[in-house]
Amino acid sequence: MADFSAPQDQYSHDLHYPPGPLRPTYGAEISVTVDGGSYTARLGEPLIDVINRSGTQLPQVCYHPQLGPIGTCDTCMVEVNGRVTRACTTSVAAGQSVKTAVAAANQAQREGYDRLMGRHDFYCTICDNNNHNCTLHNTLGLLRPEHQQHEYRPKGYAKDFSNPFYRYDPDQCILCGRCVEACQDVQVNETLSIDWSSPNPRVLWDGGVPINESSCVSCGHCVTVCPCNALMETAMLGEAGLMTDLPLPVWNAAVDVVKGVELSTGLQAIMAVSDIESKVRDGYINKTKTVCTYCGVGCSFDVWTKDRQILKVEPQEGAANGISTCVKGKFAWDYVNSDERLTSPLIREGERFREASWDEALDLVARRFSEIKAQYGPDALAFVASSKGTNEEAYLVQKFARQIIGTNNVDNCSRYCQSPATAGLFRTVGHGGDAGTIKDLEKAEMVICVGTNTAESHPVLATRIKRAHKLRGQQLIVVDLRKHEMARRADLFLRPLPGSDFIWLNAVSRFILDQGLAAEQFIAEKTTGLAEFKKSLEQYTLPYAAEQTGLSEAELENLARRIAAVKGGVCIAWAMGVTQQCGGSETSTAISNLLLITGNYARPGAGAYPLRGHNNVQGAADMGTMPDLTVGYQPVKDPEVVAKFQREWGITLRPERGLDNTQMVGASLEGRLKAIWVTGEEMSLTDANSNYMSIGFEAMEFVVVQELTFTNTCRYADVILPGAASLEKEGTFTNTERRIQRLYEVMPPLRGTKPDWQIYIEVARRMGADWNYAHPSEIMDEIARVSPIYAGVNYERLEGYKTLCWPVAPDGTDTPLLYVNGFNFPDGKARLFPAEFQPRQRPPTAEYDLHLNNGRMLEHFHEGNMTFHTAGITSKAPDTFVEVSPELAAERGVQTGTWVRLVSPDGAVRVRVLVTDRVAGQEVYVPMNARLYIDTVNHLTGLNHDSVTHTPAYKDSSVRMEVLGDVGENPMPRSNPRYGHPTPQRGVEVQRKWAQPGYTMPGEGGGTAD
């Protein structure tokens, strides 16, 4: 287990290990002798790391650099100063002389390995894991034993196939504990353990229940790190090998043949055959790097495919995620090959659609756009880019709008979530993005999560906070309405009244300033506007804030003092609980102000972290799909920007702000907007007030929707263009860290579909543009030319797993940590901005007496259009529901499964109740995802919106609950991990293995005299 006790005051990217969870910072540099050579090492680091850096081939089955030393396999035995010991659990110390190849060490390595062989049946040739990357197999090749001494003994437990995504085979499990370490201390779901006191140990889920009845969230960490085939992705089984899909009796007979031959030929002959079989697989299994298409964490991984069949997702060295994924990135890819994919353009004929050729559809789009522009002017058209498309595609959308049509009516879905956060940061620090990276969130002494259900909405980012909290004692404060996982884990969980975050934030800021607890030097040297800011806080006394927020004065004072006392950095992460309010921008500003007065910017482990929702919502905004800013947040009315684009695009940018997403619908109803082109955005479900949206879409003359499947928004289309999925194209995404990453074509576009960027080009050309991009890299070259924050970005610098965090200087230098050289204003100083409280517009009333909250679920992404295609996902989260608190359930006489109708001033939905203490009192919660359009929560939300950005105030909604009487099934199946009972412990607790009666470390006490 890693030792996190060492101080972490250095900000540096770890060059020695694949990216992944933060490694401890080790001590002074010293020299260690390995097999006679002298190597640089750091005091306290695992000796095995030095040996690996030296290039020495040392067996190491349980060691994984992203997990740290585990100490279970006993194969990494070396002699240190004459004594045989494990290289992984030995820390570097002065004066060490290490020998890896002496007889005593070698004998111990073999003994350790042979014990593993007693737990694992070597049938490599017919094993789906025989893919060059089986650590157990490769170690056999390294040690080259001829015969095994410890006879293989099956453990006698049944294989567990209960989980839809992976299976566990106890008989193949070598008890290395990698899976337990990953689950306990990287994912920090704390599901797995090994009961070392059992005479016949195995890996246990929640202490010993079937996987699908446990707390397992199917993140796949355990499967990814398993060094053999004991844990495997179900999609690999019978599919990866040449002969692995044999019927079971034949397969069993084949295993017997392989084992029988081994007795006469020895292991190495068997290995030779299996190595040939493994090489043959290279001819039909492709491994292609991509970036996850779901949330803004930006996990990257290799996708293994056999033709279009996805065998598995293999995360290893992604800069944001290392070995980590969540269930969606690891397993929810069935939408790509779904039968429901659109494979031909569709053209409306009356109430029906008919298939059309690409030429016919594109000609029609170009012709109608030209006609509408000629008849009504350019502002009669609007364009919505996809936050799931690539940067290059988003760039072309706004270029199309501005250069070809001549309008600023262009937007993306950050309007629905993140625009207020960006507005707050623009006001105060000057860049609309996370202040640092996920590593900073790990390094922080304190993380405050406000209005973010991080463990479900940004699962891998949450793992890093959970890990730092668990292993390093990072302080975790959660301020939220719901008691979700992060709230349960928090050191301090506060539940203010809905919509009151602005008030407690300002009260805390005022208290800190009044009490002389602020970072005065930082404020004096690095900020402006203190006097006005202080004035804006006058109202926010603790008694006032207590009255308005429902938090006590003592709680507020305690919070303020805790924040002010932190020396090692405070990060504040926030999401839609803050931004989807009438005061989303103002509250985001208040967050940034609080960080400024406490000096929590421009240093490692500190800053503002607006957690971006969609995989490329940051990029879509960076690319200028906004009504007032073009690429790189350059204002369309800035004369220098106008001149630049005059040169580059040959047009004069219009200076006036265009329509944003929410205004487009209103403009349609007013008859001003006649046509819209929507790419990959389920606007009719995700915008607030679905009924209003429908009328707005119906009122338009010409609607083009570019999509993967026939979504609800397609119902309003005149032309539907089938786009390609992210796995079917090249491009870049920019994650919440401002990290730009390349995705490669995993499989060609499904027949009949085209990547979005090609579709834009084809329409543009039909409308007379000379767009001649042959590859997305050429689009990126143009982006770099016109956007200072992407200036040094090109595909070469992003090759493979290489990444860049913007701003990127022309020489390729990127900026993982912002503001170190000043804030993004001409004077380099941050601005304390006097924000203004925006009250709720739709608080509960006598008629609509319950506050309606809404948000994401771990299993689904957003409205669920993509994730509902994966059967395993829907088995765990089949549909929508309404969370009702136990007290409200008692008051209204409802139970889990009761059908109710939720009614708001704008609509109604019929859903089943889920009684849970995640919600309290008179608050109900409905997830965003629903199987059917008529059940979606946005039938209940209204037109109230953020005062600055027009982001719908989804969270400012009220409903009444009508009990319908009948009781249906529990909407949350028992296989959902919410019902599990985790078994928290520190790692695999190897000391308990070492304490087993009869256990001795191989080579114990042995060695050669020094």
Ligand code: SF4
């Ligand atoms: S939560 Fe489940 S899938 Fe994830 S590491 Fe733990 S046991 Fe494995």
Ligand code: SF4
């Ligand atoms: S299942 Fe876990 S303990 Fe067993 S071999 Fe795989 S990683 Fe090791």
Ligand code: SF4
């Ligand atoms: S959904 Fe987010 S956390 Fe999950 S794998 Fe994708 S990028 Fe990572």
Ligand code: FES
């Ligand atoms: S690698 Fe050291 S004990 Fe397994």
